[in-house]
Amino acid sequence: MTSYTDLELDRILDQFLGEGPGEAPDRAIDLALDRIDHVRQRRTGAAAGWARMPATARLLLAAALVIAALAVGALLIAGRTAEEPVPTQAVPTLVPSVPPSSEASPSATPLAAVTPAPVTPAMAIAIEARNRADQAITASKGPLGINDTEQTRLIQLIMDVQTELAGRSDPATALESVDAFAADAIAKTERLAEDRRVRLRSAVAALQGAVRSRPFIPEALEPGSWYTTAFMPATALIVPEGWSRNIEDSEVLVLRKGGVTLAVTKMATEATEEGIAKSLGNPPADILSPPPEAVTFPSYVGFTSGLSEGGGTLWFTESLQAFDSEPTDVVRQWVFQAGSHVVTVTLSGPPDEVAAAIPEVEAMLATMVVAQVQTAPISVNQR
Amino acid sequence: MDRDLVQAAQRGDREAFAILARTHGDRLYAIAQRILRDAGLAEDALQQALISAWRELPNLRDPDRFVAWATKLLIHECYAEARRRSRQTASIRVLPVDGPAGFDDIAALADRDQLERAFRRLPDDQRAVLVLHHYLGLEPTEIAQTLGVPAGTVRSRLHYAHRAMRAALEADERTSVAAGGSER
Numbered sequence: 338m339t340s341y342t343d344l345e346l347d348r349i350l351d352q353f354l355g356e357g358p359g360e361a362p363d364r365a366i367d368l369a370l371d372r373i374d375h376v377r378q379r380r381t382g383a384a385a386g387w388a389r390m391p392a393t394a395r396l397l398l399a400a401a402l403v404i405a406a407l408a409v410g411a412l413l414i415a416g417r418t419a420e421e422p423v424p425t426q427a428v429p430t431l432v433p434s435v436p437p438s439s440e441a442s443p444s445a446t447p448l449a450a451v452t453p454a455p456v457t458p459a460m461a462i463a464i465e466a467r468n469r470a471d472q473a474i475t476a477s478k479g480p481l482g483i484n485d486t487e488q489t490r491l492i493q494l495i496m497d498v499q500t501e502l503a504g505r506s507d508p509a510t511a512l513e514s515v516d517a518f519a520a521d522a523i524a525k526t527e528r529l530a531e532d533r534r535v536r537l538r539s540a541v542a543a544l545q546g547a548v549r550s551r552p553f554i555p556e557a558l559e560p561g562s563w564y565t566t567a568f569m570p571a572t573a574l575i576v577p578e579g580w581s582r583n584i585e586d587s588e589v590l591v592l593r594k595g596g597v598t599l600a601v602t603k604m605a606t607e608a609t610e611e612g613i614a615k616s617l618g619n620p621p622a623d624i625l626s627p628p629p630e631a632v633t634f635p636s637y638v639g640f641t642s643g644l645s646e647g648g649g650t651l652w653f654t655e656s657l658q659a660f661d662s663e664p665t666d667v668v669r670q671w672v673f674q675a676g677s678h679v680v681t682v683t684l685s686g687p688p689d690e691v692a693a694a695i696p697e698v699e700a701m702l703a704t705m706v707v708a709q710v711q712t713a714p715i716s717v718n719q720r
Numbered sequence: 721m722d723r724d725l726v727q728a729a730q731r732g733d734r735e736a737f738a739i740l741a742r743t744h745g746d747r748l749y750a751i752a753q754r755i756l757r758d759a760g761l762a763e764d765a766l767q768q769a770l771i772s773a774w775r776e777l778p779n780l781r782d783p784d785r786f787v788a789w790a791t792k793l794l795i796h797e798c799y800a801e802a803r804r805r806s807r808q809t810a811s812i813r814v815l816p817v818d819g820p821a822g823f824d825d826i827a828a829l830a831d832r833d834q835l836e837r838a839f840r841r842l843p844d845d846q847r848a849v850l851v852l853h854h855y856l857g858l859e860p861t862e863i864a865q866t867l868g869v870p871a872g873t874v875r876s877r878l879h880y881a882h883r884a885m886r887a888a889l890e891a892d893e894r895t896s897v898a899a900g901g902s903e904r
Contacts, residue, residue: 341886347854350885353835354754354855361749365763369770370738378732379775 556582558592562704565590572601575704577697597686597694599701669695671702726783729774737777741770744787748794754851755798757840765801769794788866795848795867802844838888846881849874 341349560578568590576592583591583598590601669691671682684691684698722743728736748769752762772793780789839847852863860878864871 341889343882346882346886346889349835349889350850350854350882353832353839354851356832357750357753358759359746359750361745361766362759362763365749365766366741366745366770369767370734370741372767372771373734373737373774376771376775378730378778 558582568601572705574701576701594694595686596690597684599694599698600683600685602683722786723783726777726780726786730778730780730783737774740786741773744790745770747787748790751791751851751855752794752798752801754855755795755844755847756801757836761801762798765794765797768797768800772797791852791866792868798848799844834889835885838885841888842881842884846877846884849877850881850885853878 558576558580560576562573562575565572565585567585572590580592580594580599583593585591592599592601669684682698682702684694686694722740725736725740729740745766749762749766752765752769753759756762756765769790773790776793780786839850842850848867849863852858852866853860858866860874861871863874867874
């Protein structure tokens with residue numbers, strides 16, 4: 338039997354491992370380069386900060402980033418067309434006339450005895466978006482009516498904003514620039530056509546409200562009637578058992594139960610049903626189903642994976658929402674005209690939990706009263 | 721040149737990163753192919769490594785260490801691919817095949833099939849150090865820097881890998897001789 342010396346073994350292994358291909362197939366590198374177009378670079382400080390943030394904080398900050406990017410995109414797009422003003426169309430609205438809001442003066446603490454008047458279920462449009470892990474960042478023609486090139490540019494803007502803000506170790510400092518940006522954006526909206534002005538101001542208002550730091554201590558809610566004291570306009574609803582209040586501030590109310598999140602988000606007062614309809618892509622009537630059956634979300638900017646820890650996926654809708662979700666999460670959304678405000682209600686979480694929660698949420702929404710004005714649907718599908 | 725490209729890519733310059741990827745892609749692929757012994761898996765590992773490199777590049781402190789750093793990422797992707805493959809092929813048994821009846825010199829003794837089988841039986845980390853040592857010609861200290869493990873660990877892995885390869889080769893030789901003898 339042969340016994341190999343070290344030298345012999347080295348020679349054998351040198352020769353053996355020297356064999357084989359020396360060039361990578363072009364397709365392998367090309368595919369990787371294609372994919373990095375949709376991958377955000379990670380910076381340690383931001384990654385750590387991002388990972389430390391509660392999921393809901395990430396959601397809100399992400400929403401803010403998207404909003405900022407959308408606003409930037411809208412500004413850029415509108416800026417190009419500002420010299421060619423877009424005539425404002427007088428769009429007939431079929432929105433039920435809502436009596437002027439007699440703004441409630443909420444007390445300092447939530448009341449447990451508010452008895453809202455019975456109201457009709459207020460669902461105007463139900464949107465179901467299914468996040469698909471196998472889908473790369475994609476661009477679809479959305480409510481901005483922009484072409485593919487512009488859409489790509491918009492996505493790039495989102496990436497840039499993310500990179501810019503994510504590079505900061507302290508999210509609070511990022512908020513300062515968001516505020517500065519918002520102020521600048523507001524100043525520039527005057528020259529925009531009405532639909533873009535509405536959209537932009539809505540975005541900016543949501544942006545300003547969404548990024549404020551806040552405690553994320555869930556507070557269990559006893560079953561019963563509750564109304565908001567920070568979220569304006571004051572919103573009352575009957576909360577069943579098992580829900581907790583995660584966030585409440587002037588712009589958003591977030592309730593949680595198990596793995597699902599229910600977010601009530603106020604759009605800016607400038608937002609109109611027309612603006613919301615535009616933000617939803619003016620879905621044609623035939624793709625809308627009578628509530629509460631969901632319809633497919635008509636368009637969204639895109640999504641990317643790996644932005645948050647634990648395999649979460651962040652994706653962005655064109656209704657100015659962002660969700661930090663698992664790849665299999667689903668989202669259902671309702672839009673309300675509540676007095677002078679437009680309010681969106683978003684239910685997200687694992688499909689089975691969302692499906693199980695929908696009846697309960699619909700029952701909650703049926704009891705929702707905003708500033709003593711019953712919620713009323715927006716007929717975004719009728720023009 | 722690489723340093724400038726790396727720094728540009730760290731700032732988000734995709735074109736700079738593309739040049740880096742094409743410059744070093746062949747080398748990375750060759751390493752992956754030699755560790756994984758499978759062209760498809762090597763392509764997957766290369767792609768994942770390039771994507772990871774792009775994502776993590778801003779955190780690379782020393783641009784001059786880009787090649788070693790990318791190699792480390794690649795090897796980790798090779799480990800991941802190997803784990804995925806082991807899950808997919810766990811039920812497949814490797815059956816012995818008949819070896820050549822006789823050999824006259826070292827090169828012939830080290831029949832490629834024997835080596836292939838022996839190498840595939842090695843743990844991933846031992847394969848990696850063998851490839852870095854025998855294909856790239858790196859010394860244990862350099863391998864240690866590349867992999868981010870102590871040099872002693874590298875020497876240990878090399879020792880065990882060499883021992884396993886030697887044992888496998890000698891075992892295969894015994895099998896061949898025995899098989900040849902029984903035929904006669």
